[in-house]
Amino acid sequence: MEARQAIAQDRLTPSHSRDAVLNDRALDGPSEKRPTIAFFDQALSAGFPSPAADHLAVGLDLTALLVRHPAATFMLRVSGDSMTGAGIHDGDLAIVDRSLEARPGHVVVAVLDGEFVLTRLRLRGGRLFLDAENPKFRSCVVPGENGFEIWGVVTATIHPLSAASDQPSAGKGLKADG
Numbered sequence: 592m593e594a595r596q597a598i599a600q601d602r603l604t605p606s607h608s609r610d611a612v613l614n615d616r617a618l619d620g621p622s623e624k625r626p627t628i629a630f631f632d633q634a635l636s637a638g639f640p641s642p643a644a645d646h647l648a649v650g651l652d653l654t655a656l657l658v659r660h661p662a663a664t665f666m667l668r669v670s671g672d673s674m675t676g677a678g679i680h681d682g683d684l685a686i687v688d689r690s691l692e693a694r695p696g697h698v699v700v701a702v703l704d705g706e707f708v709l710t711r712l713r714l715r716g717g718r719l720f721l722d723a724e725n726p727k728f729r730s731c732v733v734p735g736e737n738g739f740e741i742w743g744v745v746t747a748t749i750h751p752l753s754a755a756s757d758q759p760s761a762g763k764g765l766k767a768d769g
Contacts, residue, residue, distance in 0.1 A: 627652050657747045663690035665743070667700065669709055674698070676724030677711065683750045685709060689743035695719070698745040703731075704738045709745065 627650030658664045669683045677698060679685065685700065693699045695714035700707060703721065710721040712733075719733035733739055 625652055625654055657686055658688075659746070660688050660690040663743075664688050664746075667707075667709075669748070673723035673725045673728045674709060674711075676726075678750070679709065679724070679745075679748050680750060683748045685745045686747040686749070687743035688746045691744040691746070693741045693744050700742045700745060702740045702742065703734075707742075712741075 629648040630651035631648050654661070665687055667685050667687060669679055669685055670681060672681055674680075679698070685698075687700050691697075693712055695712055697712050698709065699712050700709050701721070702708075708721070711724060713720045713722045713730070720730045721733060722730045
């Protein structure tokens with residue numbers, strides 16, 4: 592329950608065990624009847640409209656589309672601009688899968704010196720680095736076991752457009768300041 596309260600009050604810290612956070616992640620458990628969104632399975636022109644025949648909409652379950660391992664997946668809000676080169680922006684939602692093994696090239700959520708960070712894991716010269724995707728930020732060598740832990744691999748992000756991002760935020764968010 593402690594992790595649940597921390598999430599609700601936007602006070603989640605690395606001291607909360609990952610398992611407690613993930614076991615409480617859905618807060619009320621999985622829903623048997625998840626809502627679906629109408630999905631028109633047709634390529635959409637981003638320029639001028641093209642005449643098209645009527646297409647039937649089918650239901651699309653976003654959880655089924657974006658989450659491969661529901662019991663091991665959580666979502667965090669990104670804060671900062673260190674990952675803009677990877678298309679991850681301030682205010683985005685990061686979908687994180689803890690069941691995946693982090694490999695060089697993956698974007699990961701990690702705890703570094705007691706702080707959550709969202710960064711890219713790289714291998715150079717036999718050493719692991721945490722790389723930002725913004726030239727304003729420096730890379731850093733992954734420290735030894737003390738002070739560093741990978742919480743999961745980012746598998747997708749949700750990027751709200753300006754009209755959607757004008758909505759009140761649920762909290763501060765995960766630092767993306769590599």
